[in-house]
Amino acid sequence: MNCKMATAQHSRAILIASIYILLSASFSRNIVSCSTVVTLGANVICNNIPGLVTKQRSICNTRPDAMVSIGQGAEQALAECEHQFKNMRWNCSLRSSNVSSLQLGTNLRVGSREAGFALSIRSAGISHGITQACSSGTLQGCGCDKEKQEGEWSEGGWQWGGCSADIEYGNEFARLFVDAEESKRTPRSLMNLHNNRAGRKLLRKLVEIECKCLGPSGSCAVKSCWTKLPIFRRVGETLMKRYYRAKKVQPVQLLKHRQSLKLYRTRRNSEDAKPGRADLVFLDDSPNYCDYNPTVGSLGTHNRQCNRSSAGADGCQRLCCGRGYNTHEYTRTWQCDCKFHWCCHVTCKECQEKTEVYNCK
Known part of the structure; x- marks a missing residue:
């Protein structure tokens, strides 16, 4: 394998690694030695x-x-x-x-x-x-x-x-x-x-x-x-x-x-x-x-979404630790009961659904 191919493979591996480990790094392109490029690239990532x-x-x-x-x-x-x-x-x-x-x-x-x-x-x-x-x-x-x-x-x-x-x-x-x-x-x-x-x-x-x-x-x-x-x-x-x-x-x-x-x-x-x-x-x-x-290592449960009707771990009483919860009402609107008419148009009704979301205080 020549220097150019080896450099490309290692640089690609290092770049992917930086993405998965949530790291950003830049690489120098003006390197003469193949081994130096590979080593420098790894060091840049690994040291950060x-x-x-x-x-x-x-x-x-x-x-x-x-x-x-x-x-x-x-x-x-x-x-x-x-x-x-x-x-x-x-x-x-x-x-x-x-x-x-x-x-x-x-x-x-x-x-x-x-x-x-x-x-x-x-x-x-x-x-x-x-x-x-x-x-x-x-x-x-x-x-x-x-x-x-x-x-x-x-x-x-x-x-x-x-x-x-x-x-x-x-x-x-x-x-x-x-x-x-x-x-x-x-x-x-x-x-x-x-x-x-x-x-x-x-x-x-x-x-x-x-x-x-x-x-x-x-x-x-x-x-x-x-x-x-x-x-x-x-x-x-x-x-x-x-x-x-x-x-x-x-x-x-x-x-x-x-x-x-x-x-x-x-x-x-x-x-x-x-x-x-x-x-x-x-x-x-x-x-x-x-x-x-x-x-x-606790982020707390403030503003976490809970289930008001559940008695389990996700229930508002347990998840909110007795602090209570806020109720938010939302209305979702979408096209429904659509029909195709010959020829050539579609007619739909407008459907709505009200939902409630509960978040810990």
């Missing part, structure tokens, strides 16, 4: 992405193409988090604050169950993005799962074929990038690492097997199968169930290893002292998220 630690910047500088997939995965995780919490007091929103999707979860200073959910879905989202890029051939250095060789027979009586998602590669890359934030062994760091791993572990568990019949006349005497990533909505829905069952933990200093901390459940017994690897865990009780408090 908010929230990256040293190890993450190193990954960004050496693999700018992977930052595209990381950014896509983080954005996907944020969108799913917002979907799952759209009717709750804490709605996972980062849009109104100067925080990128890469900081999802780390922006919450309180070690709450919401932070646990956000960390786990971000980790799963980044792994999903990397694995998907490998399967589609858009990421260098990876591809289909090499463990599942085409033509080899499985224990289920079918043979491997197609391009299986290399979830192990995606999970390992995500682990290196996401877990790099936790350099100190503090209680919060242990909590973050546990939830990061829980998200990746869930993604591996939800990987699906898809098959194609190869027998004569469409029969399934012989099947060719491959693994594929689940739709991310399924990841969000499963993590939401685990959010409600999240375990409160506390750090315990091990007597034999004075420098070692482990997380244990606050309600311990001989059989179930440690949290399971698949559990989401949290250290602190959640704040009420009623009022604006950036310290705890």
Whole structure:
């Protein structure tokens, strides 16, 4: 590959990464050396992405193409988090604050169950993005799962074929990038690492097997199968169930290893002292998220739209925290009952509908 082609590919990867990570950057065109152009471009981007630690910047500088997939995965995780919490007091929103999707979860200073959910879905989202890029051939250095060789027979009586998602590669890359934030062994760091791993572990568990019949006349005497990533909505829905069952933990200093901390459940017994690897865990009780408090990651519920007839989390009484709500009436007008007359005109009636919208005070 010549210098011009390599420069174009890397510049394009870096530019896309800057879009997904909500960053603007300009590139110098008056560079003589191909490697200098590539290096300068990566440095310009990586040194300006908010929230990256040293190890993450190193990954960004050496693999700018992977930052595209990381950014896509983080954005996907944020969108799913917002979907799952759209009717709750804490709605996972980062849009109104100067925080990128890469900081999802780390922006919450309180070690709450919401932070646990956000960390786990971000980790799963980044792994999903990397694995998907490998399967589609858009990421260098990876591809289909090499463990599942085409033509080899499985224990289920079918043979491997197609391009299986290399979830192990995606999970390992995500682990290196996401877990790099936790350099100190503090209680919060242990909590973050546990939830990061829980998200990746869930993604591996939800990987699906898809098959194609190869027998004569469409029969399934012989099947060719491959693994594929689940739709991310399924990841969000499963993590939401685990959010409600999240375990409160506390750090315990091990007597034999004075420098070692482990997380244990606050309600311990001989059989179930440690949290399971698949559990989401949290250290602190959640704040009420009623009022604006950036310290705890709360945007408050002022002016949030609520459902007056609901007794659930989206109901005006609960969502507005007892402050009451304002009622706004709107009239929607549109053309209806349209009829075509030969020849050649259309007549319509005018329909109206009055609606009420309720917003928290």
